[in-house]
Amino acid sequence: MTDERVRDDAGDGPAIDRRGLLRAGALAGAVTLASGVTAAAAAAEPGGAARAAGDAGPAGGEAAVVLTGRLDTGAADFVHLPFDVPAGVREIAVSYSYDRPPVPAGTPGNSCDIGIFDERGTELGGRGFRGWSGGFRTSFAISRTEATPGYLPGPVRPGRWHVVLGPYQVAPQGLEYRVEVTLRFGAPGPEFKPAYPPERARGRGRAWYRGDCHLHTVHSDGRRLPAEVAAAAREAGLDFIVSTDHNTPSAHGSWGPSAGPDLLVITGEEVTTRNGHWLALGLPAGRFVDWRYRSRDEAFPRLARQVRRDGGLVVPAHPYCPYVGCQWKFGYQDADAVEVWNGPWTYDDESAVDGWDAGLAEALRQGRSWLPAVGNSDAHSAPQVVGTPHTVVLADDLTRDDVLAGIRAGRSWIAESAAVRLEFTATGAGRQAGVGERLAVPADAPVDVRLTVSGVPGGTVRFLTDEGQMHQESLPADGAGTVVWRTTASLAGYVRAEVRHPRADGTPGRGNSMGPELPWGPMAALTNPVFLGVPPEGR
Structure with missing residues (x-):
């Protein structure tokens, strides 16, 4: 897993009912509207943000809603910040930032994700989801015609929308955030297909x-x-x-x-x-x-x-x-x-x-x-x-x-x-089964397990059962070969195969070894099991 994935996975998070959702009014912060309407007024009346943005006029122009606040360590996994969208909005654009104070070595620093839900609400598994970018982007936009990758194009309907923040990690000093929502007015564009x-x-x-x-x-x-x-x-x-x-x-x-x-x-x-x-x-x-x-x-x-x-x-x-x-x-x-x-x-x-x-x-x-x-x-x-x-x-x-x-x-x-190809089967009592199947044979009937493989030069074939590794064999230098091992259903409830590359030191590896190093080289191929024996009645 790369540093890039670590960085981005550390920005994709999760949990709604765990501690309850913090709303903007419960945060140690404030909502500031571009027109000067107070946060209290906007939160008290569904039309507050609509009126504030309405100065721009439904015929064109834009207005901004700024949401700021502070999250302490122990904040809810997800914080939903409400803002009101009036009729006539063509596009919603959002940008955000948060502070990253220095932290002692070994202490997580601030990391905060972002997404958005529309007027249909933030219910878990509900219909209001309109996009998520984790910590990978600092801004996004949504309209009827198009949206930033990670977000869903579609109607920009009036009502109460929510920016969702995911404080993935919060430093001991807390996390101060600033979210700016820009409402752009005008006729909606063509529908996204x-x-x-x-x-x-x-x-x-x-x-x-x-x-x-x-x-x-x-x-x-x-x-x-x-x-x-x-x-x-x-x-x-x-x-x-x-x-x-x-x-x-x-x-x-x-x-x-x-x-x-x-x-x-x-x-x-x-x-x-x-x-x-x-x-x-x-x-x-x-x-x-x-x-x-x-x-x-x-x-x-x-x-x-x-x-x-x-x-x-x-x-x-x-x-x-x-x-x-x-x-x-x-x-x-x-x-x-x-x-x-x-x-x-x-x-x-x-x-x-x-x-x-x-x-x-x-x-x-x-x-x-x-x-x-x-x-x-x-x-x-x-x-x-x-x-x-x-x-x-x-x-x-x-x-x-x-x-x-x-x-x-x-x-x-x-x-x-x-480049790696294989065939894995088990044969006994006149029957044959492949990967993911069951070979229904009497407990004492001989079973031949066969693996034919190519594409792993100098590799090692391992047969493993519910007892562990039962057979090991090296492949030739060209990486192609067939390995056969005999067992019974009484000795092996299932058999699966692994094909390993040589270890870094060039040796094929050996089973049941003790010590600081892995006994095997990297995996080249791995099968699901073949099950052996007649299952108990009713199973």
Whole structure:
């Protein structure tokens, strides 16, 4: 994870009912209107800000509303600042700033995000959301025709709007902010027409399709345009991608021209809460998923159910990421899969795979459903590489629903790049099963586990079961080979495969080693399991 993502993720936050929302009247600050109307007058009467701005006249001109205040350490996660919009406003433009006093080493400094809700209100999961840019931008504008990336074009209706501040971190000295809202009057422009991507591309029927399900653009904290991300996906040999900008669906309406018969673009969102990030994959185009909550608020299960009702998937992202607000605290009972590999391989990916594997053994013991693993690049900007890694999914065709169904069923494996290819099967008692499937054989029947792989020069193949690593074998210098290992269902409840690069010192690595260094080199490929044996009756 790059410094850029740390900086931007530290600006995408979450939690609405945790301590109650502070309104402008409860803050140690003031609202100043350009015309001189006092904050009290504006707050007391819905028309206060409208009258103040009305001096500019509905025929043209503009007026400003300035909101200032101070937040102390312990302020609510989200602070909603009201301002009134009169009839005749063509565009709302917002800019903001806050102080950054010096802090002692090891003490968080000020970091404050921003977004906006329209006259439909700030209710959690409600209809009033109009945009979010976290800490990535200091200004934005919204009109009927267009909006700054991260924000939604649409009608500028009269009523009480709210700027939302997310004080992600507050220094011991407090945080003083200044928000300037400019109301520009005039006739509304033409209606914005979104160009949503189609839900189908030209597929190969039932086949393995490569895709990156975690990508960012200029619509959140990335620096690539959607067209640039699509070009990078094609260069990486991908068949599909998922749009997952932080806390906003604003990119959805821009993907149409970048999709095509050779590239399926699925709409989604990275929901960035204060207790971890999750991917909402396969959202209906334009759908917004709220992020303003913590694990203690019990909002996540409700929103997860909504995503599933819409046909999407809930996938915790980089659950062991060490940065503030990134570590996953919601549990996995409401998840459909988990992202165990995020970007170039690091120690937190190692932890994620270990935690996921422990969950497989627990699911096996309890006879309940298991959680498939996925891997994605989380690419924001160059030099981050789209498709490193990506998920290879067995789907009935290259459509939104088929790809999501393959991920949900665990019919997938993770590849470092398109140069890595593999086939993983288990065969016994005249039957064969592949990744994500069950080989129903008697407990003592011999089972041959076979992995054919290419694209990992000098790599190491590992077979792991609910007991841990059971077989290891090195690949030749050209990186292609077939590894076969025999077991039974009585000895292995499941088998999964890893393919590792050599360690930095050139050695293949060895299992069960003790010491300060990781025993293995970076991951090149990782499969979901094949389950062995006849499940107990009723399971």
